[in-house]
Ligand SMILES: Nc1ncnc2c1ncn2[C@@H]1O[C@H](COP(=O)(O)OP(=O)(O)OP(=O)(O)O)[C@@H](O)[C@H]1O
């Protein structure tokens with residue numbers, strides 16, 4: 001029988017909750033404050049602690065650090081802000097008072113289920129040597145840790161947030177999570193939020209009813225529903241407009257979707273994996289991303305390190321890509337000479353693995369001997385000149401340059417010779433995203449310039 005501790009100072013609520021939980025076969029202990037719960041119980045023995053946020057003496061969030069058990073925080077509707085703060089402090093979830101009976105029962109059983117799968121995975125994991133993930137090369141400690149976490153989260157239904165610079169392998173990680181999960185027999189649905197026009201994205205994702213808007217000539221099923229019983233991968237989640245964010249929040253909270261123009265909702269079973277190269281926290285601070293949604297998707301965060309921080313992995317990845325490229329282009333098997341290897345290891349690769357792939361493909365096409373020299377890679381270690389891919393600005397190591405700085409400089413330096421499509425392509429972002437960033441950084445497109453694209 002699962003053991004639950006209820007920490008609540010109002011005796012009426014506390015005993016009502018106790019009765020409800022007991023009816024659902026939980027063994028319930030009670031406390032009226034954080035202090036009392038610390039004095040009376042060994043907190044680690046509980047499967048879940050449910051605590052009110054506002055308690056006499058100390059807030060319920062103080063329990064989080066005192067126990068290994070997941071802590072569910074109860075709070076009033078008027079203080080959703082503090083609910084969000086509680087999640088920042090490590091609460092597994094929050095529930096707003098007053099709540100429906102089934103709401104708390106469902107939340108509770110979800111927490112227990114997820115904890116159980118995690119625990120089951122934890123033990124064999126720590127004993128076995130780390131297995132690489134199919135298709136992903138790397139053996140540096142950060143990548144080994146990433147592989148370990150991928151295997152672990154793949155077994156759960158938790159939402160995963162994948163963070164990483166452009167070209168680091170976010171899509172590859174999403175696919176690995178899906179392929180290692182028990183949803184692998186269904187197809188993963190992959191959506192790039194930056195690629196769909198803003199006015200269409202809600203109906204693309206959630207579907208629409210006939211006549212919901214001009215042009216909606218028939219009822220349409222959305223991509224979320226298509227991902228039922230499978231995984232939905234939302235790439236570039238930072239580009240999702242606010243209205244669509246509200247619908248997504250509903251999906252995460254209630255497992256329900258509602259088509260645009262419909263009054264009826266439908267239950268779905270979708271595992272969400274999202275990715276972004278942007279700093280979502282900053283987007284929240286700037287008002288572009290809903291804070292409540294941020295905490296709902298930031299349940300399991302996976303950070304993919306940039307290539308330049310992976311030590312010797314760079315050469316390992318480069319060799320593997322070289323082999324693959326030679327096979328694909330049906331050339332003889334080529335090697336890098338020493339100067340090429342040196343340049344590859346030294347360069348900062350702002351476009352990460354994708355940029356490396358492009359550089360290698362170009363070199364393979366141009367190669368006339370069995371050896372690939374530095375010159376064929378067109379890596380410019382010294383200059384700001386853009387060869388085929390954006391290079392770091394001289395005298396300022398790329399590590400110290402934030403992506404935002406990099407973006408601004410790149411645009412300012414190249415907008416006179418490149419059109420918007422070319423700029424966006426070089427930066428590895430959509431034109432829409434380029435436009436948005438121009439607005440954000442106050443570098444509007446020059447209107448007197450003729451644009452070809
Ligand atoms: N660790 C790795 N080993 C081998 N290949 C990799 C690795 N990581 C990424 N790649 C390859 O690099 C390319 C870019 O990966 P992917 O598309 O997953 O990156 P991304 O982060 O989604 O990029 P973007 O931000 O441009 O969307 C792909 O061809 C992928 O197969």
Ligand SMILES: [Mg+2]
Pocket residue numbers: 170171235
């Ligand atoms: Mg991608």
